[in-house]
Amino acid sequence: APWRSSARTIGAMAEAWIPLKFRLNGQERSAEVAPSDLLIDFLRDRLNLTGTKRSCDIEICGACTVLLDGKAVSSCSVFAFEIDGKNVLTIEGLAGADGLHPLQRAFIECGGFQCGFCTPGMIMLAKSLLDENPDPGVDEIKDYMDANICRCTGYQMIVESIQRAGSILRAEKK
Amino acid sequence: MGSAVGENVSRIDGADKVTGRGVYASDVKLAGMLHARILRSPVAHARVRRIDAARAAALPGVAAVLTKDNLRVAAPHYGAYIKDQPIVALEKVRYVGDIVAAVAATDEKIAEKALREIDVEYEELPALFEVDEALAAAAPVIHDENPARKDPKYGYGASLTRHDGTNIFYHFHYERGDVEHGFREADRVFEETYYLAGAQHYPMESHACVADFQGDQITVWSGTQTPFPLRQEIARMFGLPFSRVRVIVPYVGGGYGAKSGVKYEALAVTLSQLAKRPVRVNLSAEETFKTLCDPSARVTIKTGVKNDGTFVARRCEVYFNGGAYANSGPTVTERAGYRAHGPYKIPHVKTDAYCVYTNTVPGGAFRGFGGPQVSFAYESQLDTIAHGLEIDPVDLRLKNLLGKGELYTAGNIPIDCDLKSELKQVARAIGWGEKSAASEKPGVKRGKGIACAVKDGGGVNKEANALVQILMDGSAMLFTGSVEIGQGVRTALMQIAAEELALAPERIQVAPLDSHTTPFDRGTHASSAITVMGQAVQAAARDARAQLLAAAASVLGVPAASLKLHDGQITAGENRAAIAEVMRRHFGDLEGEITGRGRFKVERRDDAPLGYPATFWENGLAAAEVEVDEKTGAITIVNYVSMTDAGKMINPLHCRGQEEGSVMFGLGHALYEELAYRDGQLANSNLMDYRLPRFRDLPRSSHSIILEEAGGSGPFRAKGIGEGGTLAAAAALCNAVYDATGVRIYRVPLTGQTVWTACAEKPAPQKKGA
Numbered sequence: 001a002p003w004r005s006s007a008r009t010i011g012a013m014a015e016a017w018i019p020l021k022f023r024l025n026g027q028e029r030s031a032e033v034a035p036s037d038l039l040i041d042f043l044r045d046r047l048n049l050t051g052t053k054r055s056c057d058i059e060i061c062g063a064c065t066v067l068l069d070g071k072a073v074s075s076c077s078v079f080a081f082e083i084d085g086k087n088v089l090t091i092e093g094l095a096g097a098d099g100l101h102p103l104q105r106a107f108i109e110c111g112g113f114q115c116g117f118c119t120p121g122m123i124m125l126a127k128s129l130l131d132e133n134p135d136p137g138v139d140e141i142k143d144y145m146d147a148n149i150c151r152c153t154g155y156q157m158i159v160e161s162i163q164r165a166g167s168i169l170r171a172e173k174k
Numbered sequence: 175m176g177s178a179v180g181e182n183v184s185r186i187d188g189a190d191k192v193t194g195r196g197v198y199a200s201d202v203k204l205a206g207m208l209h210a211r212i213l214r215s216p217v218a219h220a221r222v223r224r225i226d227a228a229r230a231a232a233l234p235g236v237a238a239v240l241t242k243d244n245l246r247v248a249a250p251h252y253g254a255y256i257k258d259q260p261i262v263a264l265e266k267v268r269y270v271g272d273i274v275a276a277v278a279a280t281d282e283k284i285a286e287k288a289l290r291e292i293d294v295e296y297e298e299l300p301a302l303f304e305v306d307e308a309l310a311a312a313a314p315v316i317h318d319e320n321p322a323r324k325d326p327k328y329g330y331g332a333s334l335t336r337h338d339g340t341n342i343f344y345h346f347h348y349e350r351g352d353v354e355h356g357f358r359e360a361d362r363v364f365e366e367t368y369y370l371a372g373a374q375h376y377p378m379e380s381h382a383c384v385a386d387f388q389g390d391q392i393t394v395w396s397g398t399q400t401p402f403p404l405r406q407e408i409a410r411m412f413g414l415p416f417s418r419v420r421v422i423v424p425y426v427g428g429g430y431g432a433k434s435g436v437k438y439e440a441l442a443v444t445l446s447q448l449a450k451r452p453v454r455v456n457l458s459a460e461e462t463f464k465t466l467c468d469p470s471a472r473v474t475i476k477t478g479v480k481n482d483g484t485f486v487a488r489r490c491e492v493y494f495n496g497g498a499y500a501n502s503g504p505t506v507t508e509r510a511g512y513r514a515h516g517p518y519k520i521p522h523v524k525t526d527a528y529c530v531y532t533n534t535v536p537g538g539a540f541r542g543f544g545g546p547q548v549s550f551a552y553e554s555q556l557d558t559i560a561h562g563l564e565i566d567p568v569d570l571r572l573k574n575l576l577g578k579g580e581l582y583t584a585g586n587i588p589i590d591c592d593l594k595s596e597l598k599q600v601a602r603a604i605g606w607g608e609k610s611a612a613s614e615k616p617g618v619k620r621g622k623g624i625a626c627a628v629k630d631g632g633g634v635n636k637e638a639n640a641l642v643q644i645l646m647d648g649s650a651m652l653f654t655g656s657v658e659i660g661q662g663v664r665t666a667l668m669q670i671a672a673e674e675l676a677l678a679p680e681r682i683q684v685a686p687l688d689s690h691t692t693p694f695d696r697g698t699h700a701s702s703a704i705t706v707m708g709q710a711v712q713a714a715a716r717d718a719r720a721q722l723l724a725a726a727a728s729v730l731g732v733p734a735a736s737l738k739l740h741d742g743q744i745t746a747g748e749n750r751a752a753i754a755e756v757m758r759r760h761f762g763d764l765e766g767e768i769t770g771r772g773r774f775k776v777e778r779r780d781d782a783p784l785g786y787p788a789t790f791w792e793n794g795l796a797a798a799e800v801e802v803d804e805k806t807g808a809i810t811i812v813n814y815v816s817m818t819d820a821g822k823m824i825n826p827l828h829c830r831g832q833e834e835g836s837v838m839f840g841l842g843h844a845l846y847e848e849l850a851y852r853d854g855q856l857a858n859s860n861l862m863d864y865r866l867p868r869f870r871d872l873p874r875s876s877h878s879i880i881l882e883e884a885g886g887s888g889p890f891r892a893k894g895i896g897e898g899g900t901l902a903a904a905a906a907l908c909n910a911v912y913d914a915t916g917v918r919i920y921r922v923p924l925t926g927q928t929v930w931t932a933c934a935e936k937p938a939p940q941k942k943g944a
Contacts, residue, residue, distance in 0.1 A: 115379070
């Protein structure tokens with residue numbers, strides 16, 4: 001039956017390694033991954049970048065958010081091979097040589113986290129928001145950030161953190 | 175210096191958490207570490223006839239398979255109060271998700287594959303899912319093995335009744351006055367029953383731990399809220415001295431009660447013992463749903479009042495669906511029972527609170543700890559009484575509320591805040607007494623509701639110890655067992671030490687939490703750290719300071735009383751010396767350090783119902799204005815004001831975070847969260863189907879008011895916070911729905927279906943008291 005042969009094909013694929021070239025946090029990298037490897041496991045287990053956090057596993061909570069060519073994605077629901085030829089930014093790549101990114105500073109100053117487990121994903125999503133819209137209103141922040149869940153803060157202080165970061169970034173550009 | 179307390183000092187964990195550098199238990203990696211996966215029961219109640227794990231054990235990469243057949247430990251059962259939960263199922267499985275076997279392998283995929291190679295033969299038994307089924311005379315007894323238990327010694331007015339050979343595993347009773355006499359004296363009697371669904375804590379980090387059993391030494395890395403009770407329990411189970419068990423607590427990705435006591439640590443230790451390698455257990459989100467929940471509850475409350483609104487008598491009956499294992503259910507039940515009559519002057523009170531075994535996910539500690547269930551009932555009923563007597567609900571509360579300094583029960587500390595003035599403030603903030611503006615949307619009604627609740631804060635019989643070391647260069651170390659679960663406690667405790675040592679906070683380092691070096695603490699729960707550990711840290715800092723000043727007095731040849739300590743300098747009149755200089759001379763030009771010790775212990779009082787007084791009263795007030803769409807049952811919060819008293823805010827920014835976080839926890843439980851069972855299977859054990867509050871659920875307008883009434887027992891008159899917001903939310907919302915529609919809701923969460931159904935079944939004319 002046809003489904004049998006396709007199952008065999010997938011089985012055979014599982015043995016094959018896929019070579020990748022990608023840019024990770026500003027550095028050119030290459031690796032080989034199995035077809036079924038998820039990006040989150042590749043980052044956390046293979047590259048030891050454990051700042052990206054695992055929580056719901058089904059693209060609901062956003063704890064594992066990373067930027068892929070500048071776009072926020074849930075790394076629990078992206079295959080590792082999908083980063084081939086792309087630019088990956090994780091929380092570890094956000095701080096510059098001159099210190100913390102304005103979002104990181106603002107999250108500390110405005111109480112934008114408590115346990116900190118949602119924080120890397122939250123900050124990466126907020127970066128994507130501020131890249132698209134440097135001066136978002138409160139409703140725009142709530143709409144955009146609705147993709148991620150925080151269980152500690154009650155959200156208000158995250159909204160304020162993003163507003164603060166936005167104003168720091170706008171002042172820096174002037 | 176000397177102003178560290180009351181400032182928004184930067185979190186000591188800030189940089190670690192915003193850069194991804196911080197290590198959580200789920201990030202711990204050891205050389206040779208294996209990964210575990212767990213085989214869970216697909217049936218709710220069954221005898222385990224036979225397990226065949228031979229094929230699983232033979233798979234390449236599998237290092238150990240644990241089943242009842244190779245479980246060899248000194249004591250296989252654990253439990254905070256009742257030792258009823260085995261590391262893996264022995265004779266029976268008792269809920270869907272119960273642990274049957276576990277595999278440790280070189281990676282999780284292999285372990286997962288091995289689980290599919292384990293054959294288990296079950297002999298199904300009748301299963302019980304609801305409290306009433308479990309209470310039925312003919313119901314099978316879920317724990318017929320008579321588990322060992324440790325029952326507390328209650329004081330005046332409280333008692334515990336054992337119901338051995340039934341499914342009731344805890345029954346707390348509290349009584350004062352003569353409740354029947356009270357009801358006879360009353361002009362009106364109101365009786366209602368309220369229901370609350372079970373909920374999931376959903377800490378963003380699922381349960382995670384790593385265990386390494388080498389020789390006769392166990393090391394456990396765990397995101398636990400109770401490292402020392404965990405150490406004791408592991409030592410008992412594996413027959414080792416406490417000193418051979420080391421618990422290290424990395425960062426914890428949220429707890430809210432879920433991570434108290436033994437969870438997966440004993441399983442990881444057993445696998446490590448079998449495999450002779452370190453083993454990591456890191457659950458999936460779905461498994462976390464199947465580990466522990468906030469138990470569903472039914473609260474019946476009957477109140478006798480005079481026509482002028484004076485409360486005379488209250489009878490409360492609370493039933494928790496405790497699930498398959500007791501966990502911390504006994505204490506949740508006890509505390510719900512103790513809290514059930516609310517912060518009111520009531521001469522005659524009688525309460526019974528029960529926790530009942532069923533074949534569902536175990537229930538236990540959850541932010542609010544039994545308080546949210548009973549406060550939903552008593553604060554909703556207060557409105558029913560007010561409307562029945564045609565008295566404004568705020569006025570009825572003011573008439574009956576306990577004043578500052580009055581006793582909630584004998585033997586406890588007096589109420590340490592002014593609830594009446596707080597109630598007036600929160601009423602003013604919502605515009606109480608002014609009619610709600612009409613909604614812009616047709617068919618949508620607006621209304622306002624208020625609620626006011628307290629819980630005895632700081633836990634029962636707490637003990638905490640701390641060390642403060644002053645090092646040679648004048649910098650300092652703080653050793654404390656309070657767990658940083660997000661609340662910012664280790665920063666706040668550092669601020670307390672900094673204030674006492676008149677030292678810049680950045681000169682103090684808080685040592686990592688490691689049971690081999692950190693002194694004993696009973697656990698991070700019950701909003702206890704600031705009043706309990708806070709006093710231990712303060713005492714340790716004062717002890718260190720006194721030793722330093724004594725050394726300085728001897729070095730400088732002046733009386734210690736004439737010395738002042740400020741910003742790393744010791745001054746005596748015109749003379750001054752740096753701490754480093756004093757230390758150098760004190761230790762004769764050699765190295766040394768000063769160690770200050772602090773201990774805080776709540777003393778027993780036999781006249782206190784729970785045997786011990788609280789360390790403070792945690793309060794939660796809320797005022798809500800809502801819109802109700804009767805055609806859909808949808809509720810929108812137009813405005814929400816929450817209030818709590820912190821006594822004194824050690825770190826105002828973190829206090830606000832705790833208050834707002836607990837409000838959102840309360841709103842989630844009141845509006846959305848509900849564990850749904852279908853044929854004994856938890857049907858929504860994932861975030862697709864279980865609805866958590868999100869950004870879009872922020873009320874259109876909301877703010878939190880944190881008072882500093884300076885009545886706390888903690889350092890600088892501080893009290894604990896962080897649970898108050900969970901106490902008042904459900905009742906404030908239901909009271910607002912009543913104000914908008916005239917419909918009383920007896921069940922939370924307020925899903926569209928619940929509200930729509932209640933509105934559709936048009937309200938009966940207002941119930942008159944009997």
